[in-house]
Amino acid sequence: MGEDFRSRRAVIAGVGAGGLTLAIAACSGGTDTATTAGTTESSAPQSSAAQSSAPPAGGALAKTADIPVGGGAIFKEQKIVVTQPAAGEFKAFSAVCTHSGCTVGSVADGAIVCPCHNSKFNIADGAVTAGPAKKPLPEQQITVDGDQIALA
Numbered sequence: 001m002g003e004d005f006r007s008r009r010a011v012i013a014g015v016g017a018g019g020l021t022l023a024i025a026a027c028s029g030g031t032d033t034a035t036t037a038g039t040t041e042s043s044a045p046q047s048s049a050a051q052s053s054a055p056p057a058g059g060a061l062a063k064t065a066d067i068p069v070g071g072g073a074i075f076k077e078q079k080i081v082v083t084q085p086a087a088g089e090f091k092a093f094s095a096v097c098t099h100s101g102c103t104v105g106s107v108a109d110g111a112i113v114c115p116c117h118n119s120k121f122n123i124a125d126g127a128v129t130a131g132p133a134k135k136p137l138p139e140q141q142i143t144v145d146g147d148q149i150a151l152a
Helices: 002-027
Strands: 034-036 039-042 060-063 072-075 080-086 089-094 106-108 111-113 120-122 128-130 142-145 148-151
Touching: 060 072, 060 080, 072 106, 089 142
Parallel strands: 039 072
Antiparallel strands: 034 039, 060 148, 072 080, 080 089, 106 111, 111 120, 120 128, 142 148
8 A cells, every 4th residue: 555655646746746837838828819708818929039028119919900999909928908998099008917917817898807816907097996906007008000009
């Protein structure tokens, strides 16, 4: 029993570590695009250039038609969320929650929602509408040229 018990513990410990690795990998994002009610999540392919905390200037994000009125799209790789609070009005904010640094997960019912602790932010100005976050999402600069939205 002693050796059999130890090998089961080793298997369980290995699965636990593997599960943690999978959970971490799942949180890091990928190249998939998923759409939910009022939200579009997009991950652009990573470049081989060094990553900085600021998104690259001039990078194309989406077409205006991709951002629903009253909703938004999350661009995980660029750490940006783009919203359209009213028809033709586009805003962009950091997609990093000011509470604990998680990436926001959805945009629904006029709010940008962080899945970690359910903080909510207004799609028009990034202000906190429900905590635990206390600081608004920082605004990011974008340009809208015709039907194209790009990082400024």
